[in-house]
Amino acid sequence: MGEQLEALQRRILEQGRVLSGGVLRVDAFLNQRVDMRLMREVGSAFAERFEGAGAGVVLTVESSGIAPAGMTALAMGLPLVVCKKQASRITRDERLSTMVHSFTKDAEYELSVSREFIAEGERVLFIDDFLAMGEAALGVARLVGQAGAVLAGIGIVIEKSFQPGRKKLEALGVPISSLARIARMDPDECDNRKAITFM
Amino acid sequence: MGEQLEALQRRILEQGRVLSGGVLRVDAFLNQRVDMRLMREVGSAFAERFEGAGAGVVLTVESSGIAPAGMTALAMGLPLVVCKKQASRITRDERLSTMVHSFTKDAEYELSVSREFIAEGERVLFIDDFLAMGEAALGVARLVGQAGAVLAGIGIVIEKSFQPGRKKLEALGVPISSLARIARMDPDECDNRKAITFM
Numbered sequence: 001m002g003e004q005l006e007a008l009q010r011r012i013l014e015q016g017r018v019l020s021g022g023v024l025r026v027d028a029f030l031n032q033r034v035d036m037r038l039m040r041e042v043g044s045a046f047a048e049r050f051e052g053a054g055a056g057v058v059l060t061v062e063s064s065g066i067a068p069a070g071m072t073a074l075a076m077g078l079p080l081v082v083c084k085k086q087a088s089r090i091t092r093d094e095r096l097s098t099m100v101h102s103f104t105k106d107a108e109y110e111l112s113v114s115r116e117f118i119a120e121g122e123r124v125l126f127i128d129d130f131l132a133m134g135e136a137a138l139g140v141a142r143l144v145g146q147a148g149a150v151l152a153g154i155g156i157v158i159e160k161s162f163q164p165g166r167k168k169l170e171a172l173g174v175p176i177s178s179l180a181r182i183a184r185m186d187p188d189e190c191d192n193r194k195a196i197t198f199m
Numbered sequence: 200m201g202e203q204l205e206a207l208q209r210r211i212l213e214q215g216r217v218l219s220g221g222v223l224r225v226d227a228f229l230n231q232r233v234d235m236r237l238m239r240e241v242g243s244a245f246a247e248r249f250e251g252a253g254a255g256v257v258l259t260v261e262s263s264g265i266a267p268a269g270m271t272a273l274a275m276g277l278p279l280v281v282c283k284k285q286a287s288r289i290t291r292d293e294r295l296s297t298m299v300h301s302f303t304k305d306a307e308y309e310l311s312v313s314r315e316f317i318a319e320g321e322r323v324l325f326i327d328d329f330l331a332m333g334e335a336a337l338g339v340a341r342l343v344g345q346a347g348a349v350l351a352g353i354g355i356v357i358e359k360s361f362q363p364g365r366k367k368l369e370a371l372g373v374p375i376s377s378l379a380r381i382a383r384m385d386p387d388e389c390d391n392r393k394a395i396t397f398m
Contacts, residue, residue: 034280034281067265074238074239
């Protein structure tokens with residue numbers, strides 16, 4: 001669904017760092033230092049791809065998803081809802097929650113959101129920075145299901161297509177669009193143009 | 200420095216919830232459900248107020264600061280840098296870090312950022328969603344100092360002026376601008392127009 005985003009691929013090649021264990025660090029423009037102009041392009045691209053999805057809300061997971069999902073919400077004129085990775089002590093409202101396994105951190109965490117922010121029957125567009133093992137996205141799909149809402153689409157900034165997440169999400173039967181899809185990474189190769197292969 | 204932002208004050212009155220213990224919940228438009236159009240107005244307001252600050256980077260703390268700080272960075276054409284509340288296992292680079300006490304969570308956390316993203320001598324604009332006790336902002340000021348950079352300004356979306364944060368930050372001698380300044384909150388009053396008094 002949709003071409004890959006050239007400006008994003010270029011930036012991955014310029015500033016990404018391939019580490020061992022299938023880790024791609026993009027701290028220089030997406031995770032720690034965020035290029036908001038690039039995020040605006042990302043938001044426009046998702047808005048175009050999911051124009052017909054009938055979404056009423058854009059959902060993401062804190063914290064690296066917020067910038068790309070926020071720019072998508074702005075481009076689509078929709079509210080952004082942020083799922084928390086742990087329940088806050090000061091939010092005592094009724095929460096939807098599910099446990100998610102993080103392979104990056106090798107730990108379980110609780111993903112949660114206030115029930116009031118996902119209406120029953122609402123069509124939800126999920127946007128996240130990375131797709132690797134797919135566990136966060138599956139957790140979001142469970143939360144959306146708990147709310148009686150409908151997952152209308154999944155937009156991913158960077159997909160590591162050599163990991164199992166994509167396949168797991170395809171089983172949900174929901175449109176998936178990734179702006180960059182990485183087929184292969186070689187941590188022993190210093191030149192990113194050789195180390196990273198897009199699909 | 201600057202007038203308070205009317206659209207923001209109105210929204211606080213419409214959707215804010217005053218709880219006991221000086222807690223103001225604005226989950227409906229700022230923390231969990233985020234109104235990105237309002238965040239765009241917030242970003243424009245900060246961009247105008249800090250136009251002459253000579254900032255080279257906008258800094259914030261995950262995760263509620265990201266939306267307003269991101270829109271500020273976009274409006275100013277600057278990169279956004281996000282301080283983490285705990286060091287990630289996959290970032291092994293040299294990090295600046297400091298311990299911060301959270302009164303909300305009654306716990307200490309580690310605030311950190313990669314040294315590479317704050318250059319020596321750089322002028323840093325710090326944007327955050329709330330100012331209450333001021334501990335996060337003071338932590339950021341320490342990180343900026345560790346980097347040999349200069350804190351050029353502090354922009355706060357909602358300031359609880361009845362708590363000590365403002366006074367602590369004024370001691371830094373840096374321009375501070377808050378878009379809404381709350382002088383008083385009364386948790387026993389159900390009508391927000393009576394419960395919340397702006398300065």
